[in-house]
Amino acid sequence: MTLSPQGGDAPLIFVVDDDRVLCGQIADYLAAHGYAARRFHDTEGLMEAVTRERCALILLDVMLPGEDGLAFCRRLRADPATALVPVIFLSALGEETDRVVGLELGADDYIVKPFSSRELLARVRTLLRRTADGGAAPARPVARYRFGGWTVEARARLLIDPAGVAGNLSAAEFRLLRVFLEHPQEVVERETLLKVIQRPADTPYDRVLDVQISRLRARLGESAKDQRLIRTARGDGYMLAAPVEKETDRQRDEGPL
Structure with missing residues (x-):
């Protein structure tokens, strides 16, 4: 399900979390602040959707059923067609080593649960500004x-x-x-x-x-x-x-x- 604000072309954000209530709350909040949001509760079909649709950002839970967020991010970065899609990890794992590993695997940011909606929105806006057309170019993968x-x-x-x-x-x-x-x-x-x-x-x-x-x-x-x-x-x-x-x-x- 994709939630969109009224009128205009809004940046599309994929929200991936197996907590359906939290996933819905995040999607609703993003839609209320000018973004289109599509919900996923695992990574099944996610890669296909990323390649098919113009996804501006993925909010990705680390602890997912089946393929976890770390494994999916590794797969995303390994594919030249999706390597530059921005990713923010959402995770209850807040130790320094957890954050370091997430960033090493290619995430652009890492937010520890529980977090405030305002903080999430600020991080989303900052990352999208950084990768927007006409702004600073997204980091290119090291060849x-x-x-x-x-x-x-x-x-x-x-x-x-x-x-x-x-x-x-x-x-x-x-x-x-x-x-x-x-x-x-x-x-x-x-x-x-x-x-x-x-x-x-x-x-x-x-x-x-x-x-x-x-x-x-x-x-x-x-x-x-x-x-x-x-x-x-x-x-x-x-x-x-x-x-x-x-x-x-x-x-x-x-x-x-």
Whole structure:
């Protein structure tokens, strides 16, 4: 069901929440303030609707039945046809690691429940102003990363070594590496990385993360004793030691001036 204000073409916002009462309240409030709002209670049919209709923004609950909001956002960002659609996460999960993971997966904003209607409206207006035609252009997805002689082609999930030899990254390897590439020369906490690889953050002795880091180091031609790129911060997490250059498809196509 789509709610629209009277007259004119209103920006269309998809409201996705399995709480039907809250979903309806948000849609009604948006319609009363000049937006068209369409309700969804899970992600079934959502991707098709995003590609078919001119959706200005998705308000996306994190904890959904079936495919959760994080998984859907990852899928949305992986598709070139939908990669630039703005997303605001709505979630009862308010820890810093939850917010960081949501933003790392491509959300433009993250609002913790319960929230006020006025705050939601202000966040919606701010994001839509930022992405409106004639305003600041929406952030373009990074097409490739360059660091320490290595290159990552994001869309194809290719890792290219300094000699130009390319190899495919698994989905887990790519998710983990991308966190470091987005936060170069910063310590990324174990709790954040555990969420990225979809492991419970309350298992501090879980060795799965360390195994994944070891595999990633091996892909980069190093080991735990030879930490040139991915370094261990004892008791805290890990850090990519090299600076990172990011490039979008537009930058590649335009080339140097």
